[in-house]
Amino acid sequence: MTAQLSPSPKPLTVALAFACDAALLLVFAGLGRSSHARDASVWGLFETAWPFLAGLAIMWLVTRAHRRPLAVLRTGVPLWIGTVALGMALRLLTGSGAALAFVMVATITVAVFLLGWRAIAALVLRLRRRAG
Template sequence: MRNVAVAAVVDVCCVLVFVAIGRANHEEAASLTGFATTAWPFLVGLAIGWAVTRAWRRPLALVPSGVGIWAAAVAGGMALRAVSGQGIAFAFVIVACLFLALVLLGWRLVTRLVGARLSAQKAG
């Protein structure tokens, strides 16, 4: 159960970092409302990814959890941005795909590699 909560918090933090960096790079006002307006579509997409992949079963797995969560965060986030009247420029979609892949899949990969290294040290 602890892994599930930690994984969910790390995923949410990844999305929030993405939003914070994006807003800072575009010199958008640092208002809480603006931040929330930008973040909610991706957080909902993230939640959809968790539900569709049933990530709570294997939250650290790259496939299907990580890939499904990443795809849903991007696709769901962009779809919700579109229906809510927010922009979805092509360059933004590419940046979102790459950055969210890096962080949502990256931390899972690092966790897997560190776990394998620790297991090898215990065994040998």
């Protein structure tokens, strides 16, 4: 599934795709914080999310995700793997830790989030093409 709005995506599409990825990582961090009864502050949310947001930003640059922001396989999979790997590395480098259970939950959750919305977008685009 490598659906794309056009051969060269519009800047708005690219911006919305990045914003969606970042927002979903914030949801991931918020869910994690609430499941561990951590404070519900903006700073606390940022403290949990920043390694993954940094990993995401780096991976957007490395993978050139702006070229195919909606592609599940060519963009979504590398973003997912790289975001989790870099996020965990940054957590370890800053002393936050990365227990095996957390790595597993993060890997699965980030996959569902970063790949899931792209798969839904691909399906919607495919249905629109058939209808049009």
